[in-house]
Amino acid sequence: MASTAPDRRGPAPTLHLPDFCAARAILAVVLIVELVAIMFALARQSLQDSFWIDLAGCSLFLLWIGLGCTAVLCRTRAWLQQMPVAQAAVIALSMLLLCVGLISELVYQVGQLWSAGQLDVRTMFPIGHAGFLLRNLAVGFIVSALALRYFYVSAEGKRSVEMAAQARIRALQARIRPHFLFNSMNTIAELTRSNPERAEQAVEDLADLFRASLSDAHTQIPLRDEFEIARTHQRIEQLRLGNRLQVIWDVDSLPMRAQVPGLIVQPLLENAVYHGIEMLPAGGTITIVGTFHDGRIEIEVRNPIPVQHNYVEREGNRMALENIGQRLELAWPGRARIETRQEGTEFFARLIFPYTETAAHHFTS
Amino acid sequence: MRLILVDDELPARDRMRRLLAEIEDCEVVAEASTGEQALAQCAELRPDIVLLDVRMPGLSGIEVARHIDSLEDPPAVIFTTAYDQYAVEAFETEAVGYLLKPVRKEKLAHALRHAARISPARLTKIAQSARIEHRRDQICARLGEQLRLIPIADIYYFLSDQKYITVRHKNGENLIDESLKALGDEFSADFVRIHRNALVAEKQISAVERCDDGRYVVRVRECGDVLEVSRRHAAELLRRIRGEN
Numbered sequence: 021m022a023s024t025a026p027d028r029r030g031p032a033p034t035l036h037l038p039d040f041c042a043a044r045a046i047l048a049v050v051l052i053v054e055l056v057a058i059m060f061a062l063a064r065q066s067l068q069d070s071f072w073i074d075l076a077g078c079s080l081f082l083l084w085i086g087l088g089c090t091a092v093l094c095r096t097r098a099w100l101q102q103m104p105v106a107q108a109a110v111i112a113l114s115m116l117l118l119c120v121g122l123i124s125e126l127v128y129q130v131g132q133l134w135s136a137g138q139l140d141v142r143t144m145f146p147i148g149h150a151g152f153l154l155r156n157l158a159v160g161f162i163v164s165a166l167a168l169r170y171f172y173v174s175a176e177g178k179r180s181v182e183m184a185a186q187a188r189i190r191a192l193q194a195r196i197r198p199h200f201l202f203n204s205m206n207t208i209a210e211l212t213r214s215n216p217e218r219a220e221q222a223v224e225d226l227a228d229l230f231r232a233s234l235s236d237a238h239t240q241i242p243l244r245d246e247f248e249i250a251r252t253h254q255r256i257e258q259l260r261l262g263n264r265l266q267v268i269w270d271v272d273s274l275p276m277r278a279q280v281p282g283l284i285v286q287p288l289l290e291n292a293v294y295h296g297i298e299m300l301p302a303g304g305t306i307t308i309v310g311t312f313h314d315g316r317i318e319i320e321v322r323n324p325i326p327v328q329h330n331y332v333e334r335e336g337n338r339m340a341l342e343n344i345g346q347r348l349e350l351a352w353p354g355r356a357r358i359e360t361r362q363e364g365t366e367f368f369a370r371l372i373f374p375y376t377e378t379a380a381h382h383f384t385s
Numbered sequence: 386m387r388l389i390l391v392d393d394e395l396p397a398r399d400r401m402r403r404l405l406a407e408i409e410d411c412e413v414v415a416e417a418s419t420g421e422q423a424l425a426q427c428a429e430l431r432p433d434i435v436l437l438d439v440r441m442p443g444l445s446g447i448e449v450a451r452h453i454d455s456l457e458d459p460p461a462v463i464f465t466t467a468y469d470q471y472a473v474e475a476f477e478t479e480a481v482g483y484l485l486k487p488v489r490k491e492k493l494a495h496a497l498r499h500a501a502r503i504s505p506a507r508l509t510k511i512a513q514s515a516r517i518e519h520r521r522d523q524i525c526a527r528l529g530e531q532l533r534l535i536p537i538a539d540i541y542y543f544l545s546d547q548k549y550i551t552v553r554h555k556n557g558e559n560l561i562d563e564s565l566k567a568l569g570d571e572f573s574a575d576f577v578r579i580h581r582n583a584l585v586a587e588k589q590i591s592a593v594e595r596c597d598d599g600r601y602v603v604r605v606r607e608c609g610d611v612l613e614v615s616r617r618h619a620a621e622l623l624r625r626i627r628g629e630n
Contacts, residue, residue, distance in 0.1 A: 197468075198468040199440075199467060199468040199469070201468070202467035202468040202485070202486060202487075203394070203397075203467040203468070203486070205467075205486075205487050206396070206397055206400065206467055206486040206487040206488075207394075207396040207397070209400055209487040210396045210397070210399050210400035210403070211396065213403065214399060259396065260394050260396055260397075261394065262395055298393075298440070298442065299442045300442050301393070301418070301419050301442045301443055326442070
């Protein structure tokens with residue numbers, strides 16, 4: 021098999037971070053820091069009777085740390101988001117800890133300088149140099165890890181909602197092309213006079229096709245039914261294109277009971293006609309081949325295309341292929357895909373998915 | 386009225402023919418299933434009106450209309466389409482005749498009464514807004530009563546004189562009635578301007594030579610012709626040849 025580029029659905033997950041350079045984010049950081057400072061001051065009040073002094077010191081210190089970390093994330097955000105999640109998280113965490121450590125050390129040193137000779141260092145840093153640093157690093161680690169985890173989870177949640185919404189829109193778009201509808205209507209208009217029986221059959225076929233396309237996008241149907249929908253589509257196109265359209269079906273080795281998301285084969289056939297056969301004056305042959313082994317079903321649709329034709333990039337084609345890929349991904353996350361390739365004047369689209377007899381993963385949102 | 390019916394789908398032609406038979410005073414003199422066929426028929430039969438499907442294999446209806454315009458006294462054009470959002474928007478804006486399939490008889494009759502020739506400028510605009518590849522694959526030259534399609538890939542160069550442009554290509558040369566500037570814009574990817582009056586296919590340039598008097602000339606690979614390079618275009622030409630942009 022020639023090299024193929026699997027069509028990945030949606031961007032790979034990356035560590036999503038809010039834009040820390042924006043004024044909103046900085047304001048949020050300041051507010052959170054103040055709340056944490058108040059919390060600390062409140063917690064310590066039972067021991068010492070100096071709430072406002074405590075709060076001021078704590079605020080000043082935490083603001084330094086909070087804004088320092090914000091600056092670090094602001095600068096490195098673009099870079100971090102290019103990496104895989106785990107790597108980005110480790111690097112972000114290390115950078116934040118480094119930032120906390122540096123600021124703590126700075127504060128300790130400045131404190132030492134100021135208090136030189138006047139105050140006992142012990143009153144300002146009651147737990148000593150190492151203790152001060154370690155304690156800050158521990159708090160920094162917990163807070164940073166929680167924050168990163170929060171960003172990741174909220175971005176993932178948003179992403180899956182977006183994916184589901186997109187899949188729904190795409191399912192709508194996948195429904196019968198208006199081009200096909202109006203051309204079919206035109207054919208039927210002619211047949212009502214010249215061949216009423218065929219016109220009747222065409223109307224029945226069109227009705228079946230629409231019923232299939234109007235059903236719930238996440239419904240799974242037996243492979244047999246999906247092929248029947250594709251063959252119905254083929255019959256209507258045949259009326260219009262006559263001998264220009266030839267289709268070879270070689271799918272007998274497939275388990276027809278396999279459950280698949282509706283409309284994954286029919287759009288491939290529709291595309292093959294719309295971008296391939298229809299664009300060739302002499303027409304051509306579409307070949308649909310199914311193979312089944314190791315519990316894996318592969319369906320390949322092959323069609324001729326005009327020379328010098330960048331097939332995949334055509335707007336409609338790309339959208340239909342992405343759409344199918346997304347619905348495969350929703351049905352079998354990580355285990356199904358669509359591959360496409362162009363060899364000279366032939367285009368290949370191949371669906372690969374596991375054999376499941378009962379409706380597999382149902383997407384809910 | 387004499388008509389030519391152009392559509393790649395037989396049922397669509399059948400229906401149109403039947404509708405036209407019911408309309409008085411019109412006669413279908415020919416039917417074509419491709420744009421190339423339609424052009425030959427237009428040149429030969431000189432119809433009054435051409436009913437042109439927009440989406441066809443090979444030459445699209447809009448391209449055919451642009452080529453038809455090379456004819457002396459070109460026929461009126463009415464486009465037909467089942468669904469083509471962008472083309473229909475373009476037809477509306479440019480106010481050219483079009484019909485949506487399935488066509489109604491009354492609308493067809495009305496369109497025939499108001500059919501008019503479409504100017505090249507409007508066709509270019511339509512091609513642009515219909516998102517049809519603006520760059521043609523071939524250009525059309527008139528040979529007396531015939532139209533000849535010359536594939537762009539076969540063209541060596543365009544040379545203009547006062548009135549016409551000579552197209553030198555693999556199978557000889559022809560005159561066309563277009564502007565060198567427009568050709569230069571349309572085919573800027575493959576053709577390079579070497580003189581106010583000359584446009585050469587970049588891949589056909591075998592050598593750029595410097596003459597004794599300091600001027601440059603271009604030698605054309607396949608026909609061996611030598612063309613003068615103007616001072617103004619020399620720098621640009623050398624840059625392109627060296628692959629700099």
